[in-house]
Amino acid sequence: MLQLRSHPIPVVPPTVVEILSDDERDALRAEIKGLLRAQDAVMVAHYYTDPEVQRLCDDTGGHVSDSLDMARFGHEHPASTLLVAGVRFMGETAKILNPEKRVLMPDLEAECSLDLGCPPAAFAAFCDAHPDRTVVVYANTSAAVKARSDWVVTSSSALEVVAFLRDRGEKILWAPDKYLGAYVQEKTEADMVLWDGACIVHEEFKARELEALRRTHPDAKVLVHPESPAGVVAQADVVGSTTALIKAARDLPVEKLIVATDRGIFYKMQQAAPGKTLIEAPTAGHGATCRSCGHCPWMAMNGLRKVAASLRSGANEVLVDPEIGRRALRPIERLLDFSASRRTVIYGANDA
Numbered sequence: 001m002l003q004l005r006s007h008p009i010p011v012v013p014p015t016v017v018e019i020l021s022d023d024e025r026d027a028l029r030a031e032i033k034g035l036l037r038a039q040d041a042v043m044v045a046h047y048y049t050d051p052e053v054q055r056l057c058d059d060t061g062g063h064v065s066d067s068l069d070m071a072r073f074g075h076e077h078p079a080s081t082l083l084v085a086g087v088r089f090m091g092e093t094a095k096i097l098n099p100e101k102r103v104l105m106p107d108l109e110a111e112c113s114l115d116l117g118c119p120p121a122a123f124a125a126f127c128d129a130h131p132d133r134t135v136v137v138y139a140n141t142s143a144a145v146k147a148r149s150d151w152v153v154t155s156s157s158a159l160e161v162v163a164f165l166r167d168r169g170e171k172i173l174w175a176p177d178k179y180l181g182a183y184v185q186e187k188t189e190a191d192m193v194l195w196d197g198a199c200i201v202h203e204e205f206k207a208r209e210l211e212a213l214r215r216t217h218p219d220a221k222v223l224v225h226p227e228s229p230a231g232v233v234a235q236a237d238v239v240g241s242t243t244a245l246i247k248a249a250r251d252l253p254v255e256k257l258i259v260a261t262d263r264g265i266f267y268k269m270q271q272a273a274p275g276k277t278l279i280e281a282p283t284a285g286h287g288a289t290c291r292s293c294g295h296c297p298w299m300a301m302n303g304l305r306k307v308a309a310s311l312r313s314g315a316n317e318v319l320v321d322p323e324i325g326r327r328a329l330r331p332i333e334r335l336l337d338f339s340a341s342r343r344t345v346i347y348g349a350n351d352a
């Protein structure tokens, strides 16, 4: 069952990629390294951010990964300040798990269409309309939505958690990604109602054009993130989270891979699978809107200039209402306890 959208479609900003001269880039890198040291700070960055941001993160002892793993790293690292390069819900998750630390972001306007498309008040009304259902939300949500949930899941843990709840006879209310929700519903056959949200990047991958691309490259394997439409997922050799797709790129015994997720992942994927050819899955073609063209406009807001500016001034600190943070922590910890009890690896296998 799909909940009809009762709120506006998120406004998508243009994708603006930071252009730097070599001298400017080198100067910013040197300045940021000094600021991180001086402020007892460490960087964490998402796989979808600009390669220059990921490179600097790696070079300064930070961590490039998915959202929960970013938060886990920040929690375990002794630094008192976390510079989170990603989108706002990632900064919030880091703050929820590390309330005693200062969490900065390059740009607090870096949003996510899944988060924006699931406003807390409308979501609370949706939950109220289904009081008999266990509320399971994806990591790509605001702190307030997490606070209203019973479980927070990642793309790698969703199948296992929902199957566990199904076996206990529980009916599920799922939010916000309808494609991932439908994928989980199909695989687990759980009783689920779905919020009508989507990632503007993954929603744009085109099934018909992917078929044509596969005919052009019959020797390629297809890697797909499950936030993509069903017709794209159906063509995948591997469906998985960002970390799972990077591992698949490394491990599959082929030289050519078609990749249906944000192209920012190519930086780490190429490191994991050097010499292999990575081909972007098509976003153009029949019905194309190209609101993102394969790269998240909000992730693109994370550039070296903004990283430096935030550290210089202390601007863009992420603040979460302590009561909301306390309530949001419970469903996150439930996932972590579940993961530990199942000996599954949740950290390092999430997406966003």
Ligand code: SF4
Pocket (backbone or CB within 6 Å): 048, 087, 111, 112, 113, 114, 115, 140, 199, 200, 201, 202, 262, 296, 297, 298, 299, 352
């Ligand atoms: S790529 Fe999609 S899911 Fe990830 S932050 Fe951008 S809009 Fe959200």
